[in-house]
Amino acid sequence: MKAIQSIAVFATLALVNAQTPSNFSDVSPNPLDVQLNPTNITLSPGQLVSQNDVQDSPSLALSNSSNVNYVAFMIDPTSRSGTYLQWLQPNLIADTTGKLTVDTTATGASSAVGATYDAPDPPTDDYAHEYVILLYQQPANWAIPRSYSSINPPPQTRKRIGFVMADFQQAAGLDAPVGANYFRVFNGSPQATSSLSAVPTDSGAPATASGTLATTTGSSTSAPSASSSSGANTAALRFNQSPSQAGLMAVLLGLILV
Numbered sequence: 001m002k003a004i005q006s007i008a009v010f011a012t013l014a015l016v017n018a019q020t021p022s023n024f025s026d027v028s029p030n031p032l033d034v035q036l037n038p039t040n041i042t043l044s045p046g047q048l049v050s051q052n053d054v055q056d057s058p059s060l061a062l063s064n065s066s067n068v069n070y071v072a073f074m075i076d077p078t079s080r081s082g083t084y085l086q087w088l089q090p091n092l093i094a095d096t097t098g099k100l101t102v103d104t105t106a107t108g109a110s111s112a113v114g115a116t117y118d119a120p121d122p123p124t125d126d127y128a129h130e131y132v133i134l135l136y137q138q139p140a141n142w143a144i145p146r147s148y149s150s151i152n153p154p155p156q157t158r159k160r161i162g163f164v165m166a167d168f169q170q171a172a173g174l175d176a177p178v179g180a181n182y183f184r185v186f187n188g189s190p191q192a193t194s195s196l197s198a199v200p201t202d203s204g205a206p207a208t209a210s211g212t213l214a215t216t217t218g219s220s221t222s223a224p225s226a227s228s229s230s231g232a233n234t235a236a237l238r239f240n241q242s243p244s245q246a247g248l249m250a251v252l253l254g255l256i257l258v
């Protein structure tokens, strides 16, 4: 099993090759525009943002959307206890500018509720966690698969733990994502934060934030490892990896699968 996972990992790494935000758009055919609320910060892929800036669910937009429904996910594949489902928002529809809002008349509106936005709250002084936002086209008359009724909506926080995007995608009959983006959040205590060469900030350029993060994560060696699930499809979400690669893994997986 380990060997199979390693092969999958190497294959994936070879395809991605680089983890810089500037390479992120290569992974998604149609990058997802993400604007944080209420600051209106336009997210650069992989940008380090402050926890305060992601208390509200972000606004999403797809530059070349179609007149169909979409379903959005936000996951933390770097969570130590297994990939965490932060948000599942079905029944989205784009306006003429591509901005996505909830379509209350969507065919899945009554059956597919999703999971309310659970704002990022990584453990204090843990590495910067990654929050990956994925957008899929929502098939007509779509419903959350019965096997996932515990997240529609999740009655308890623990129902969000161990969410395997690839498994859900398959069970729910979703095609590859049509858009993706991600941000990072470092929840530093004042002490730890002040010891960094630069305080993580959402106002700096992504390149600066990235450099800061490398320092931060360099000392936190234990890598996240999500539990549960079987099959090579999910290997990339479970193997030990550096947090900075997890987001790309998740997105790439979605594109490779289906």
Ligand SMILES: *[C@@H]1O[C@H](CO)[C@@H](O)[C@H](O)[C@H]1NC(C)=O
Binding pocket: 038, 039, 040
């Ligand atoms: C964000 O955009 C909205 C709508 O355009 C505007 O009303 C609001 O003042 C903006 N907020 C900030 C902090 O710029």
Ligand SMILES: *[C@@H]1O[C@H](CO)[C@@H](O)[C@H](O)[C@H]1NC(C)=O
Binding pocket: 030, 064, 065, 066, 178
């Ligand atoms: C978005 O644009 C790309 C490139 O023009 C195209 O291949 C793709 O089908 C478009 N996606 C949608 C949802 O229209």
Ligand SMILES: CC(=O)N[C@H]1CO[C@H](CO)[C@@H](O)[C@@H]1O
Binding pocket: 016, 017, 018, 020, 022, 023, 026
């Ligand atoms: C696979 C790929 O496109 N890699 C590129 C990522 O970005 C760096 C820096 O811009 C390039 O040097 C790589 O070739």
